[in-house]
Amino acid sequence: MRKFLTSTVLSTAAVIAAGSAYANDELIKLSQDAKQWVMPTGNYANTRHSTLKQITADNVGKLQVAWTFSTGVLRGHEGAPLVIGDMMYLHGPFPNPVFALNLKDENKIVWKYEPKQDPNVIPVMCCDTVNRGLSYADGKIFLSQADTTLVALDAKTGNVVWSVKNGDPGKGETSTGAPMVMKDKVLVGISGGEFGVRGSVTAYDMKTGRQVWRAYSMGPDSDTLIDPQKTTNLGKPVGPNSGTNTWQGEQWKIGGGTTWGWYSYDPDLNLMYYGSGNPSTWNPKQRPGDNRWSMTIFARDVDTGQARWVYQMTPHDEWDYDGINEMILADQQIGGQTRKTLVHFDRNGLGYTLDRTNGELLVADKYDPKVNWTTGVDMNKSSQNYGRPAVVPQYSTEHNGEDVNSKNICPAALGSKDEQPAAYSPDTGLFYVPTNHVCMDYEPFRVRYTAGQPYVGATLSMYPPQGETNMGNFIAWDAKTGKIVWSDKEQFSVWSGALSTAGGVVFYGTLEGYLKAVDAKTGKELYKFKTPSGIIGNVMTYEQGGKQYVAVLSGVGGWAGIGLAAGLTDPTAGLGAVGGYAGLRNYTSLGGQLTVFALPN
Amino acid sequence: MPAVEPGKEAPVIRIFAIALVLGALVNAAALAAPLGDPTAVKSEDGKYFDKDGNPTYKIQADGTVDWYTYSGYRRYHSDCHVCHGPDGEGSSYAPALKNSLKSLDYNDFLGIVAAGRKNVNTAQESVMPAFGTNPNVMCYIDDIYIYLRARANDAIGRVRPEKREPKPEAFTKAEDACFGEKR
Numbered sequence: 001m002r003k004f005l006t007s008t009v010l011s012t013a014a015v016i017a018a019g020s021a022y023a024n025d026e027l028i029k030l031s032q033d034a035k036q037w038v039m040p041t042g043n044y045a046n047t048r049h050s051t052l053k054q055i056t057a058d059n060v061g062k063l064q065v066a067w068t069f070s071t072g073v074l075r076g077h078e079g080a081p082l083v084i085g086d087m088m089y090l091h092g093p094f095p096n097p098v099f100a101l102n103l104k105d106e107n108k109i110v111w112k113y114e115p116k117q118d119p120n121v122i123p124v125m126c127c128d129t130v131n132r133g134l135s136y137a138d139g140k141i142f143l144s145q146a147d148t149t150l151v152a153l154d155a156k157t158g159n160v161v162w163s164v165k166n167g168d169p170g171k172g173e174t175s176t177g178a179p180m181v182m183k184d185k186v187l188v189g190i191s192g193g194e195f196g197v198r199g200s201v202t203a204y205d206m207k208t209g210r211q212v213w214r215a216y217s218m219g220p221d222s223d224t225l226i227d228p229q230k231t232t233n234l235g236k237p238v239g240p241n242s243g244t245n246t247w248q249g250e251q252w253k254i255g256g257g258t259t260w261g262w263y264s265y266d267p268d269l270n271l272m273y274y275g276s277g278n279p280s281t282w283n284p285k286q287r288p289g290d291n292r293w294s295m296t297i298f299a300r301d302v303d304t305g306q307a308r309w310v311y312q313m314t315p316h317d318e319w320d321y322d323g324i325n326e327m328i329l330a331d332q333q334i335g336g337q338t339r340k341t342l343v344h345f346d347r348n349g350l351g352y353t354l355d356r357t358n359g360e361l362l363v364a365d366k367y368d369p370k371v372n373w374t375t376g377v378d379m380n381k382s383s384q385n386y387g388r389p390a391v392v393p394q395y396s397t398e399h400n401g402e403d404v405n406s407k408n409i410c411p412a413a414l415g416s417k418d419e420q421p422a423a424y425s426p427d428t429g430l431f432y433v434p435t436n437h438v439c440m441d442y443e444p445f446r447v448r449y450t451a452g453q454p455y456v457g458a459t460l461s462m463y464p465p466q467g468e469t470n471m472g473n474f475i476a477w478d479a480k481t482g483k484i485v486w487s488d489k490e491q492f493s494v495w496s497g498a499l500s501t502a503g504g505v506v507f508y509g510t511l512e513g514y515l516k517a518v519d520a521k522t523g524k525e526l527y528k529f530k531t532p533s534g535i536i537g538n539v540m541t542y543e544q545g546g547k548q549y550v551a552v553l554s555g556v557g558g559w560a561g562i563g564l565a566a567g568l569t570d571p572t573a574g575l576g577a578v579g580g581y582a583g584l585r586n587y588t589s590l591g592g593q594l595t596v597f598a599l600p601n
Numbered sequence: 602m603p604a605v606e607p608g609k610e611a612p613v614i615r616i617f618a619i620a621l622v623l624g625a626l627v628n629a630a631a632l633a634a635p636l637g638d639p640t641a642v643k644s645e646d647g648k649y650f651d652k653d654g655n656p657t658y659k660i661q662a663d664g665t666v667d668w669y670t671y672s673g674y675r676r677y678h679s680d681c682h683v684c685h686g687p688d689g690e691g692s693s694y695a696p697a698l699k700n701s702l703k704s705l706d707y708n709d710f711l712g713i714v715a716a717g718r719k720n721v722n723t724a725q726e727s728v729m730p731a732f733g734t735n736p737n738v739m740c741y742i743d744d745i746y747i748y749l750r751a752r753a754n755d756a757i758g759r760v761r762p763e764k765r766e767p768k769p770e771a772f773t774k775a776e777d778a779c780f781g782e783k784r
Contacts, residue, residue: 075693075694076693076694094726095726119719119721119726119728120728120730122726122727122728123684123717123728123729123730124730127683127694128693128694194683282679405761441761443675445675445679446780447679447737448736448737448780450734450735450736450737453730453732453734453735453737453738454679454680454683454735454737454738455737456679456680456683456737457679457737458679459674459675459676459677459678459679460678461678461687461760461761462687556693557693557694561692561693561694562682562683562684562686562692562693562694562695563686563687563692567690584693585693590693
């Protein structure tokens with residue numbers, strides 16, 4: 001990380017010297033101050049690593065709750081607050097309140113903003129009314145509301161500076177993701193893959209809210225901002241109409257590929273990275289073809305939106321393995337040389353390492369040994385299947401067809417990991433990954449599209465892998481070799497974003513509500529504290545008044561709260577079996593609270 | 602309140618009928634008749650009805666379920682479970698329908714699914730969408746009702762029904778008519 005930052009600083013300086021002004025100098029500078037947490041992802045590289053080291057593996061056992069704050073909302077709380085200077089900016093799920101707290105003045109509420117939104121947006125948000133956080137730049141706080149309104153608030157007063165509508169909830173378009181500021185633009189995505197929404201990323205001018213560009217996941221080249229010659233896929237030009245020619249008829253118009261995950265940015269390359277979600281519907285038989293560019297890693301030029309390279313991880317998805325999880329940018333030694341890598345833990349159970357300059361595939365390996373739908377990705381560059389996962393027919397819902405229940409597919413539709421972001425420590429060279437350890441039965445069937453209505457087309461049931469009872473693991477991963485270094489079992493899926501610190505401690509939350517601290521080298525548990533509700537938020541850290549704090553949102557919900565509240569059943573237990581596995585509702589209840597920890601004075 | 606005659610009209614017509622009687626249904630919800638005996642007393646083309654003429658389930662001694670219970674299981678786990686949780690068990694987001702169906706009768710159920718429902722209080726805002734125009738729900742509304750009725754009466758457990766009666770021809774015909782397309 002240090003190496004990476006240094007090179008970033010140097011090249012930034014070089015760019016400025018060359019006269020090409022960086023509109024967000026301020027943000028790059030702020031993100032280098034570990035005392036603050038200025039982006040929803042911690043930094044542009046999405047490492048979620050902090051150089052703060054007052055809290056160490058030796059003293060973390062003495063951690064105490066320093067202060068708490070209630071958002072007043074009882075829904076799934078994802079994301080993490082920002083800390084800019086002495087101020088903390090905290091968001092909540094629908095109705096999306098924003099609080100500005102003065103950390104220097106007993107965390108007093110300086111202002112609160114709560115938008116008026118039509119509650120009819122609530123039921124078109126598949127899997128809870130979550131919101132993954134705010135962004136800051138240019139004296140403004142940016143909030144992407146559930147109803148897709150992107151609003152810029154004056155960071156000092158909470159007054160609305162500008163506001164723009166990014167989508168139409170009447171068509172099932174909603175927003176759950178955090179906006180991200182890159183240069184002078186605010187980037188936002190869209191949710192609604194279960195409503196036949198066609199995904200897009202849109203860049204708005206940070207000063208005015210004017211739309212600068214919009215890039216769809218599928219459609220004509222003019223919509224996808226894909227250049228048939230210049231945009232590459234595994235080193236080769238993609239050719240014309242790549243966003244329509246793997247779809248039947250005009251199905252791409254309701255093709256999914258939504259963009260609700262995390263965005264990373266490499267200022268040196270001027271490229272942003274993100275993944276697209278599942279193709280609509282979940283019934284693969286109804287949409288023949290590879291369904292490009294759903295399930296795809298995109299590298300786009302931030303100024304123009306033009307795609308530099310693309311890589312589709314799961315062509316013709318048959319299991320709902322959205323590709324939206326975060327892209328972590330780290331420079332790593334592979335094959336004796338330093339590579340500018342992008343590391344991505346996909347829902348499909350594969351951990352990918354790519355060269356982020358050109359999209360070359362370096363590593364693709366299972367980060368949960370139970371993953372069974374594929375025998376692996378073809379890494380042979382001269383093969384016509386280069387880069388494609390080999391699908392096991394037994395677990396292929398396309399192969400088995402409509403009205404057939406394909407059994408024991410691992411992972412389940414919620415993936416070996418969902419949006420809950422991993423962390424990377426440059427000190428250990430390891431990635432710390434919250435995972436789901438859940439398998440499923442999946443049966444696709446016929447559905448018809450109606451605008452603004454669910455467009456799903458499959459039924460599924462979930463359960464832990466056969467012979468196991470833990471539904472999650474927290475693992476350390478070596479992305480250079482594609483190997484698990486250590487793995488801690490968790491009773492439930494780990495649905496909280498990880499934080500890595502220079503103190504040699506890694507933090508994460510659990511669905512029961514525990515904040516846990518483990519040794520970065522060994523995974524040994526060093527501390528745990530049960531917060532008032534299950535944790536699906538991301539752990540962050542900041543320093544105030546010479547003291548390091550660690551904070552996390554509690555508030556069970558999301559896909560995890562829906563799928564796991566009642567517990568999972570064991571399909572092999574036969575008729576009448578009840579609650580074969582633990583139900584989350586026996587461990588925690590709804591909530592909405594920030595809990596902040598520090599060492600005793 | 603106009604009677605809705607299950608099993609006699611094409612489902613697509615029934616959607617309009619529901620829309621017409623919605624106001625009455627919602628107002629009448631509080632006065633809903635008791636749930637009644639779920640025992641199947643007659644069968645039409647593989648679909649079972651109780652003594653009041655409401656759709657119901659039929660579970661055989663060896664666990665074989667009627668086609669509609671099975672179909673309802675599938676449709677529930679496509680369009681309902683993303684809020685109401687697996688097997689009608691409820692979630693952090695929406696109530697357990699296996700309990701709701703203990704106090705909602707067939708007409709209440711149709712009305713709520715078609716028109717949606719809002720339950721807004723100081724602690725939370727629960728909003729169910731109106732599915733009246735969604736063929737993936739409304740064409741199978743009896744199926745979903747039958748499945749949840751079986752869950753509410755503990756006639757079937759949480760697991761997927763393993764054995765089922767064959768898909769009746771009448772089901773496919775009704776499905777085509779309701780979708781307005783053949784395949």
